[in-house]
Amino acid sequence: MKKLTWTIVPLIMLISPSLVFAQATAELSDGVKEFVAIEGPAVALTGVKVIDGTGRSPRSNQTVLIEDGRISAVGLTDDVAIPAGADIHDMSGHTVIPGMIGLHNHMFFMGAGGRTAQQSVSAPRLYLAAGVTTIRTTGSVSPYADLNVKFNIERGVEPGPRMHVTAPYVTGPDPSIGDMAQVNSPEAARRFVRYWAAEGVTWIKAYTTIRRAELAAIIEEAHAQGIRVTGHICSVTFQEAVDLGIDNIEHGFATATDFDPRKQPDQCPDNSMVVVGEEGDPEGEIARSVVLKMVAAGVGMTSTMAVVEPMTKGRRVLDERTLEAMAPEVREDYLEMVDQIESSPDWAMTEEHLQKGMAFERGFVEAGGVLAAGVDPTGIGGAIAGFGDQRNYQLLIEAGFSAPRVVQIMGPNGARIMGIDDELGTVEPGKLADLVVLDGDLEVDSEVIKQVAVVFKDGVGYDSERLIASVKGLVGIR
Numbered sequence: 453m454k455k456l457t458w459t460i461v462p463l464i465m466l467i468s469p470s471l472v473f474a475q476a477t478a479e480l481s482d483g484v485k486e487f488v489a490i491e492g493p494a495v496a497l498t499g500v501k502v503i504d505g506t507g508r509s510p511r512s513n514q515t516v517l518i519e520d521g522r523i524s525a526v527g528l529t530d531d532v533a534i535p536a537g538a539d540i541h542d543m544s545g546h547t548v549i550p551g552m553i554g555l556h557n558h559m560f561f562m563g564a565g566g567r568t569a570q571q572s573v574s575a576p577r578l579y580l581a582a583g584v585t586t587i588r589t590t591g592s593v594s595p596y597a598d599l600n601v602k603f604n605i606e607r608g609v610e611p612g613p614r615m616h617v618t619a620p621y622v623t624g625p626d627p628s629i630g631d632m633a634q635v636n637s638p639e640a641a642r643r644f645v646r647y648w649a650a651e652g653v654t655w656i657k658a659y660t661t662i663r664r665a666e667l668a669a670i671i672e673e674a675h676a677q678g679i680r681v682t683g684h685i686c687s688v689t690f691q692e693a694v695d696l697g698i699d700n701i702e703h704g705f706a707t708a709t710d711f712d713p714r715k716q717p718d719q720c721p722d723n724s725m726v727v728v729g730e731e732g733d734p735e736g737e738i739a740r741s742v743v744l745k746m747v748a749a750g751v752g753m754t755s756t757m758a759v760v761e762p763m764t765k766g767r768r769v770l771d772e773r774t775l776e777a778m779a780p781e782v783r784e785d786y787l788e789m790v791d792q793i794e795s796s797p798d799w800a801m802t803e804e805h806l807q808k809g810m811a812f813e814r815g816f817v818e819a820g821g822v823l824a825a826g827v828d829p830t831g832i833g834g835a836i837a838g839f840g841d842q843r844n845y846q847l848l849i850e851a852g853f854s855a856p857r858v859v860q861i862m863g864p865n866g867a868r869i870m871g872i873d874d875e876l877g878t879v880e881p882g883k884l885a886d887l888v889v890l891d892g893d894l895e896v897d898s899e900v901i902k903q904v905a906v907v908f909k910d911g912v913g914y915d916s917e918r919l920i921a922s923v924k925g926l927v928g929i930r
């Protein structure tokens with residue numbers, strides 16, 4: 453017996469370091485620590501204005517207490533008891549909002565001149581720096597690259613947001629499709645879903661030419677696998693997709709072929725976005741039935757106005773920080789494209805289209821729809837990771853929503869659509885400590901959304917400026 457005990461001792465000593473490591477969930481590497489500004493385990497942010505994401509009115513002179521990665525108290529600064537040893541930061545003049553949840557946040561960039569590039573280095577840092585603490589990739593070009601970044605972030609090897617990875621785009625028959633998966637039978641659709649669910653994706657993104665039979669098979673198989681489905685759809689109308697059981701629909705008004713008078717079953721009409729933009733009525737009879745159907749079924753919609761705006765004639769989106777983040781040749785291509793749009797006499801996307809999209813989103817929210825948002829860093833390249841999400845905030849304010857409502861759209865509504873709202877989305881006790889500290893009063897000035905002081909994820913505060921500086925000139929390359 454004694455001999456046995458003696459041999460067991462060194463064995464336990466061998467395995468104990470790995471047990472300790474497994475328990476320390478936030479074991480950050482030096483590569484992450486260089487961006488950490490504030491580290492717990494207990495942090496108190498005092499004197500702040502809180503817009504908590506529940507939709508209620510902003511509250512001034514608040515203290516937000518963070519303990520062991522969670523929000524443990526929110527209340528008047530005089531009322532919140534701060535535990536001994538807590539790291540106290542007087543943040544008077546700042547606004548605290550929940551970490552943003554980007555629902556259309558690719559890990560690749562598409563820009564003017566046909567450029568597409570995976571952004572495994574710049575995108576995670578820019579999302580986190582901008583206050584986007586959770587993303588859904590919503591269409592993947594390099595799914596394994598996306599999954600690898602996700603695992604690295606979870607292991608504390610790289611800085612970045614929480615990631616919910618989507619499978620490669622899956623579409624229907626289309627001779628012009630390059631790198632997407634095409635499914636031409638329900639069985640192929642099911643096979644696709646089973647494979648990617650096993651690989652670790654949690655969402656499927658269906659694309660424009662997907663037909664009803666294949667979309668139905670995707671949704672049924674996805675739900676059987678415990679994952680969800682969204683779509684940038686065209687061959688299937690919004691109302692058809694809702695009937696098939698889809699969980700979320702991307703982009704909104706311009707992609708709703710319900711409005712296209714030329715629509716034939718299972719076919720995506722040419723130039724549908726332009727035709728809908730011109731002929732569709734965002735407040736008419738069709739709009740009402742689309743909205744009511746989505747609301748009744750609890751299908752959320754993702755607003756992506758930041759990607760639409762730079763393609764809209766008259767807008768000339770020239771965000772200084774975005775231009776600096778771009779690689780020089782990417783910036784040149786972008787600026788050239790902006791000039792081309794402005795000088796083109798018959799450019800299809802106009803201010804009127806943008807306004808119609810905003811009106812449709814207003815109607816959707818007024819009817820009780822769950823609207824979320826995402827940057828969609830594609831189009832002509834003017835909306836990039838993180839900064840484009842901040843622009844979404846401003847465009848939703850422009851669309852007529854109040855600051856508390858937009859904070860709700862940018863965070864908690866995304867959490868609801870993803871089914872993670874028990875843990876994330878609001879600045880309330882018990883939630884994971886994902887929050888953004890903004891320098892200024894966001895309630896009175898939407899520009900403040902760009903003035904990020906610190907971003908907390910899991911109670912760790914990241915230095916926004918340092919993250920941005922580390923990827924300057926990389927957007928469009930890596």
Ligand SMILES: [Zn+2]
Nearest residue numbers: 556591828830
């Ligand atoms: Zn997209």
